[in-house]
Amino acid sequence: xxxxxxxxxxxxxxxxxxxxxxxxxxxxxxxxxxxxxxxxxxxxxxxxxxxxxxxxxxxxxxxxxxxxxxxxxxxxxxxxxxxxxxxxxxxxxxxxxxxxxxxxxxxxxxxxxxxxxxxxxxxxxxxxxxxxxxxxxxxxxxxxxxxxxxxxxxxxxxxxxxxxxxxxxxxxxxxxxxxxxxxxxxxxxxxxxxxxxxxxxxxxxxxxxxxxxxxxxxxxxxxxxxxxxxxxxxxxxxxxxxxxxxxxxxxxxxxxxxxx
Amino acid sequence: xxxxxxxxxxxxxxxxxxxxxxxxxxxxxxxxxxxxxxxxxxxxxxxxxxxxxxxxxxxxxxxxxxxxxxxxxxxxxxxxxxxxxxxxxxxxxxxxxxxxxxxxxxxxxxxxxxxxxxxxxxxxxxxxxxxxxxxxxxxxxxxxxxxxxxxxxxxxxxxxxxxxxxxxxxxxxxxxxxxxxxxxxxxxxxxxxxxxxxxxxxxxxxx
Numbered sequence: 444x445x446x447x448x449x450x451x452x453x454x455x456x457x458x459x460x461x462x463x464x465x466x467x468x469x470x471x472x473x474x475x476x477x478x479x480x481x482x483x484x485x486x487x488x489x490x491x492x493x494x495x496x497x498x499x500x501x502x503x504x505x506x507x508x509x510x511x512x513x514x515x516x517x518x519x520x521x522x523x524x525x526x527x528x529x530x531x532x533x534x535x536x537x538x539x540x541x542x543x544x545x546x547x548x549x550x551x552x553x554x555x556x557x558x559x560x561x562x563x564x565x566x567x568x569x570x571x572x573x574x575x576x577x578x579x580x581x582x583x584x585x586x587x588x589x590x591x592x593x594x595x596x597x598x599x600x601x602x603x604x605x606x607x608x609x610x611x612x613x614x615x616x617x618x619x620x621x622x623x624x625x626x627x628x629x630x631x632x633x634x635x636x637x638x639x640x641x642x643x644x645x646x647x648x649x650x651x652x653x654x655x656x657x658x659x660x661x662x663x664x665x666x667x668x669x670x671x672x673x674x675x676x677x678x679x680x681x682x683x684x685x686x687x688x689x690x691x692x693x694x695x696x697x698x699x700x701x702x703x
Numbered sequence: 704x705x706x707x708x709x710x711x712x713x714x715x716x717x718x719x720x721x722x723x724x725x726x727x728x729x730x731x732x733x734x735x736x737x738x739x740x741x742x743x744x745x746x747x748x749x750x751x752x753x754x755x756x757x758x759x760x761x762x763x764x765x766x767x768x769x770x771x772x773x774x775x776x777x778x779x780x781x782x783x784x785x786x787x788x789x790x791x792x793x794x795x796x797x798x799x800x801x802x803x804x805x806x807x808x809x810x811x812x813x814x815x816x817x818x819x820x821x822x823x824x825x826x827x828x829x830x831x832x833x834x835x836x837x838x839x840x841x842x843x844x845x846x847x848x849x850x851x852x853x854x855x856x857x858x859x860x861x862x863x864x865x866x867x868x869x870x871x872x873x874x875x876x877x878x879x880x881x882x883x884x885x886x887x888x889x890x891x892x893x894x895x896x897x898x899x900x901x902x903x904x905x906x907x908x909x910x
Contacts, residue, residue: 445730445731445732446729446730446731447728447729447730447731450728450729453729454729457893460890460893461893461897464893464894464897465897468901468903510750511746511750512743512746512747512749512750517892517895517896517899520895520899520904520906520907521895523906523907524904524905524906524907525906526906527906527907528906544757546750546753547750547753547754547755547756547757547760548749548750548753548756550753550756550757550760551756552907555907555908555909556906556907558909559908559909572760572763572764573763573764573767575760576760576764577756577757577760577761580754580757581811581815582815583814583815583818583819586818587814587818595774595775609819609822610818612822612825612826612829613818613821613822613825615829616825616828616829619832630888630891630892631885631888633881633884633885633888636884637833638829640833641829641832641833641844642829642832642833648884648887649884649885649887649888649891650884650887650888650890650891651891652888652891653888653891653892653894653895654891654894654895656895656904656906657894657895657898657903657904660905660906662903662905664903665898665903665904668894668897668898668903669894671894672890672891672893672894675890675893676886676887676890679886679890
């Protein structure tokens with residue numbers, strides 16, 4: 444077994460973070476539940492679905508434009524977890540939900556997330572296959588399709604969570620024009636965050652997107668894993684602080700160590 | 704298929720593939736490398752097959768709309784007509800057929816740039832919404848936006864100090880903030896991956 448060049452330090456950093464996550468998961472299993480801060484954007488989902496119900500409108504959910512086989516996969520999965528939660532609320536309140544999909548491989552996951560939610564709420568007979576709509580594999584194809592749905596189907600709650608690119612601005616503006624309460628979040632493509640933050644009512648940044656499913660599930664084991672991530676943050680803060688001091692003292696062994 | 708199989712089998716496949724990819728990223732093991740290459744090829748193949756799933760989804764939903772004469776059913780009919788036309792021309796005439804080429808160049812290729820062009824107007828309305836000063840944070844956002852707009856505009860170069868301050872805003876606080884978010888993003892992705900590989904992330908699995 445031979446390490447690939449330049450990946451040894453990364454491997455041990457990963458081992459520490461994963462070790463911490465597993466430790467906190469095990470802690471949660473024995474009843475020591477970590478306290479996780481509330482994320483306003485996630486709390487607002489219930490309010491958004493409730494508002495759409497009161498106004499007789501529908502809920503549009505877009506789990507990003509990323510696929511599953513690319514680097515955007517985790518963001519898409521995070522979006523699907525929140526879709527499951529949103530669909531449960533819609534099933535409970537009898538609100539129409541539509542999931543707009545770009546990448547075809549996401550269709551079965553979205554169908555499973557929504558049908559499971561309706562089954563769990565005891566309303567499986569209300570589940571319709573057209574709740575999951577593949578619009579187009581083209582970036583602007585899904586954008587125009589979703590913008591059309593917002594107008595035609597009186598969308599009053601627009602939830603966008605996953606990987607988004609240039610179409611983020613157009614989607615958020617269309618949602619605002621439709622008068623929908625908007626909750627949006629994206630992680631890796633940080634250049635889209637300013638648009639979501641300025642146009643949408645609630646915005647989830649970076650890490651918040653990935654933990655959304657775990658926070659909404661209220662499953663102690665999943666919440667424990669979030670606490671484990673904080674060890675990684677603490678490690679990063681320490682490394683940054685020590686790195687700044689060493690840089691000022693013109694000592695470079697830490698940089699060389701991290702590059703091995 | 705029982706719920707056990709429907710839940711456990713996907714988790715086992717995900718865990719096996721995921722851990723193999725992690726091992727392949729860090730270590731040089733020929734056997735693992737060849738298996739993970741195979742898995743990646745399979746993933747691409749399955750994703751390609753999923754296009755058929757997408758077309759089926761589109762066909763079922765829009766055919767149903769046309770059949771039941773729902774609101775705007777003629778748009779669904781048009782979509783189905785264009786989709787079938789492109790498929791027939793693409794399969795029987797190949798992608799080099801003049802009709803396919805015509806449709807691609809004159810319809811598809813022009814729609815994308817049109818949407819990019821529309822972004823300019825969306826940018827204006829979004830900026831109007833974002834740059835209203837209602838708090839200290841929005842004031843800071845407005846000042847930063849003005850500085851960066853001046854930096855990009857020719858007039859910025861002749862106003863003393865604008866270039867220096869705008870570059871500082873872009874390179875120091877902006878970059879620091881973005882890197883902070885990316886750091887959290889990376890850790891969040893690791894956490895989500897661990898939950899998915901161990902089967903704790905259940906949102907996409909049947910209950």
